[in-house]
Amino acid sequence: MQRVSTKQSDNVNIYLNEKPQLIGPETTAGEVRDLHKPDADLMICNGFPIPAEQLLQEGDRLVLIRRGEIPPDDELEALLTARHTPGVHAKVKQATIGIAGVGGLGSAVSIALARIGIGRLIIADFDVVEPSNLNRQQFFLDQIGLPKVAALRDNLQRINRAVQVEPINQRLTSENIPALFAEADILVECFDLPDQKAMLTESWRSHYPDRPLVAASGLAGYDSSNSITTRRAGMNFYLVGDLETDARPGRGLMAPRVGIAAHHQANAVMRLILGVDPAGE
Amino acid sequence: MQITLNGHCKEVTDNTTVAELLTSLGLDPTRVAIELNQQVISRERFGDTLINAGDSIEIVQFVGGG
Numbered sequence: 001m002q003r004v005s006t007k008q009s010d011n012v013n014i015y016l017n018e019k020p021q022l023i024g025p026e027t028t029a030g031e032v033r034d035l036h037k038p039d040a041d042l043m044i045c046n047g048f049p050i051p052a053e054q055l056l057q058e059g060d061r062l063v064l065i066r067r068g069e070i071p072p073d074d075e076l077e078a079l080l081t082a083r084h085t086p087g088v089h090a091k092v093k094q095a096t097i098g099i100a101g102v103g104g105l106g107s108a109v110s111i112a113l114a115r116i117g118i119g120r121l122i123i124a125d126f127d128v129v130e131p132s133n134l135n136r137q138q139f140f141l142d143q144i145g146l147p148k149v150a151a152l153r154d155n156l157q158r159i160n161r162a163v164q165v166e167p168i169n170q171r172l173t174s175e176n177i178p179a180l181f182a183e184a185d186i187l188v189e190c191f192d193l194p195d196q197k198a199m200l201t202e203s204w205r206s207h208y209p210d211r212p213l214v215a216a217s218g219l220a221g222y223d224s225s226n227s228i229t230t231r232r233a234g235m236n237f238y239l240v241g242d243l244e245t246d247a248r249p250g251r252g253l254m255a256p257r258v259g260i261a262a263h264h265q266a267n268a269v270m271r272l273i274l275g276v277d278p279a280g281e
Numbered sequence: 282m283q284i285t286l287n288g289h290c291k292e293v294t295d296n297t298t299v300a301e302l303l304t305s306l307g308l309d310p311t312r313v314a315i316e317l318n319q320q321v322i323s324r325e326r327f328g329d330t331l332i333n334a335g336d337s338i339e340i341v342q343f344v345g346g347g
Contacts (some may be wrong), residue, residue: 105347192347194312198324201314201341206321220346234340236314246344253346 009210012071015061018078031056033064040064046080060087073241077162081117088274095163095273096120096186100172100200102148103127104253106190107138108262113269114156114163121156122184123149124168136255152270170195174203185273188265189215194246205237214268214278218242219261221251231263232279240264282334292344293332300327302338 030052063082149167218241270277
């Protein structure tokens with residue numbers, strides 16, 4: 001039997017700056033650039049920079065960037081997430097994450113999640129920015145005196161305007177935690193004091209046993225980076241840190257180790273959203 | 282009687298409450314989160330929650346810093 005010509009189907013469907021685009025067969029990235037954005041000097045395909053002569057395949061996600069140019073709003077998200085692993089952004093964009101406390105841990109977790117384009121962040125803290133925060137917290141000198149949640153919201157919006165940020169400027173208690181974070185898919189515990197950490201853990205886990213909690217304990221000083229781990233501590237309960245190294249006179253809290261723990265927490269959140277066990281291999 | 286504490290076997294006396302177990306372990310009850318047989322036990326119930334033989338108890342003790 002004579003085969004019907006499939007010339008039509010030889011066309012290739014790609015995504016150009018996250019929008020569907022049909023291109024001819026055997027088309028190179030450089031040819032697409034010349035047609036759509038000739039002044040682009042960076043081509044990123046499926047999260048990785050590629051040369052102009054690379055042939056594009058069905059389903060490829062190509063992003064064309066001109067260095068130094070601030071992109072229009074409708075292209076901003078595609079360009080911001082061009083270096084993501086493909087498929088990650090669509091999932092993280094659907095998520096609402098609660099951040100309880102926005103000091104050293106919470107400010108860094110929030111910034112990491114905003115950079116990957118999380119859909120919505122509910123950030124809560126009652127404190128204001130003061131000078132001793134700046135050794136580890138993601139604020140700036142000119143923000144001293146501002147409520148931390150207001151300062152952090154501004155910083156997050158400067159990174160990614162597409163993230164919805166809901167600041168809550170009040171002290172969290174076992175009574176108000178379930179209502180304030182009612183819409184959070186996952187809660188991240190980022191308090192400083194151990195009794196507050198225990199209070200939040202009890203409140204969240206007894207109200208929302210099916211929703212994950214990512215807590216932290218043991219991240220002071222400058223002990224080994226490698227002693228900070230992410231472990232499972234119960235059903236839907238993950239614990240980051242070395243579990244022992246507390247902040248005390250003679251042992252402070254500093255950006256490197258607090259940041260390591262915060263980014264363990266942020267990666268645990270990303271893995272949970274993507275359906276991967278945060279404590280698994 | 283024997284219980285499982287954080288995944289390890291432990292011998293405790295009969296009729297021990299959660300609060301008594303914390304005391305024997307030298308843990309501050311305001312700094313821990315406890316799960317008994319995969320149920321979260323709230324702080325106000327530590328004193329009247331009895332541990333039974335074969336129970337599995339998970340205790341997380343938090344330290345300060347954030």
